Amino acid sequence: MSHTAFISIGDLRRSRPALGDAAPASAGGCSSSGGAGKSGCGSSAGPEDMPAEIWEKVKNHPCYSEEAHHHFARMHVAVAPACNIQCHYCNRKYDCSNESRPGVVSQKLTPEQAVKKVLAVASAIPQMTVLGIAGPGDSLANPQKTFETMRLLQQHAPDIKLCLSTNGLALPDWVDEIVQYNVDHVTITINMVDPAVGEKIYPWIFHDHRRVTGLEAARILHERQMLGLEMLTARGVLVKVNSVLIPGVNDEHLIEVNKAVKARGAFLHNIMPLISEAEHGTFYGLNGQRGPTAQELKAVQDACAGGANLMRHCRQCRADAVGMLGEDRSDEFTLEKIEDLAVVYDLDKRRAYQQQVELQRQAQHQAKVDALAAAFDTRLADDGLKVLVAVASESQGRVNQHFGHATEFQIYEVGAGAASFVGHRRVDLYCQGGYGEDEQLPSIVQALADCHAVLVAKIGACPRDELQRAGIEPVDRYAHEFIEKAALAWFADYRERIASGAVVHQPRGDARLRLGAFTGTAAA
């Protein structure tokens, strides 16, 4: 059975041979990557796309498998306060408990406190399968705390997968410990492979007992990152590379980064948008360096097609995040609260629960494949047309959320052959306290400006009119349908309307950004 979230006609052909040769050749899977949608196949690949031992490592890891993130949870423990470099986009002193972004934490923990918290969360959220150390500083600039936490967790919670995130500067010194403590997954943030680019991102590093600045600092960091990546992949550790997309600094350069990390065996590449608000007090924030638009992010990701597989569902979590991706339950597990929690770490119970979750995932996947296969009794010739649709979904991969209740929309790219998840867009909640907040509408419409349709379970008259005025079709006739099936059905209908002259297709100008159009400092 396939476990992929990315469902193409290729999947249908595998599961329904009767569909046979009428289907356009648009096979899923990494080796046949071609279009923009395929570039995301790494994070949604299934057991048929990789060796069994790799599938075992990713199948219930919410960050390494796009489908797993609907079913399994993760948590971060903030045991690593110090850092050995400075990035122009980071200020760990700025802390806001209401804010969800990297580097932010409410409480720093000792290894013992961290383990207590992990056990409390693991007993309350049995689908929590992954523990990561992602700061608030750098895990390997705090090696004693990081590895003591890992050592204790191996003893007390042996079923939890261990991850850490690092800028890579100290990485080559700690590869043996990473392997010794069974850290299965390591994330390295690599923003450049050219020190001349790095010089614009890193004002200094602390290496070999001295502070180094300028080009020399970027050169050392680059060499250590590449060496660390090679050493980890040679030892069989799965490596994800994070890159922060900084318009005007490393946008097109990330295509080179993607190739370089693929060549060194990285499993996944997560290109994340720069977050740069002046109030965070970062160098970039204070100097007007903007983050990319969603369209710019997608353009760079699409330009990496054929390189390292892309993660597109990252939520840029806090360094103390708890729960499913996209939700944060860290407030429920503060030190004060876990003091009073009865913690029963029942390994057998956790395993049994997770088996049920896995069965549910498989059943849901198969139901989706079957529903799609049933929908494919008529086939569209592939004329190359692809459009984006936004989807309001709260669970189960279905169109099952009211427009007004969505705080994010999933974005799918749809063509004749496939509907592929390409990212998500956060928006302000429209419906508050039972009433629509009309002043939120322009920003929501703006966030979806490159989409041709919005698939929702329900939508009120006012947002419906506003979307239509912006040329975005509100669609509620596929309520509770699987997303891919709904998106493909809408697309078939759209194509028919184009063919009959009922609508004139208007390409969205900014959907396919011209690389090189970044200005670097203009307001977003």
Ligand SMILES: C[S@@+](CC[C@H](N)C(=O)[O-])C[C@H]1O[C@@H](n2cnc3c(N)ncnc32)[C@H](O)[C@@H]1O
């Ligand atoms: C807080 S860091 C902790 C791990 C480690 N120090 C590192 O940088 O990889 C986790 C991730 O958040 C990213 N990050 C930090 N500040 C960011 C910002 N302002 N915008 C986007 N990503 C950011 C980092 O680049 C890194 O990939």
Ligand code: SF4
């Ligand atoms: S390496 Fe990580 S923690 Fe250190 S300054 Fe950069 S983003 Fe912040």
Ligand code: SF4
């Ligand atoms: S920041 Fe991205 S990669 Fe890290 S836990 Fe959150 S979703 Fe996963």
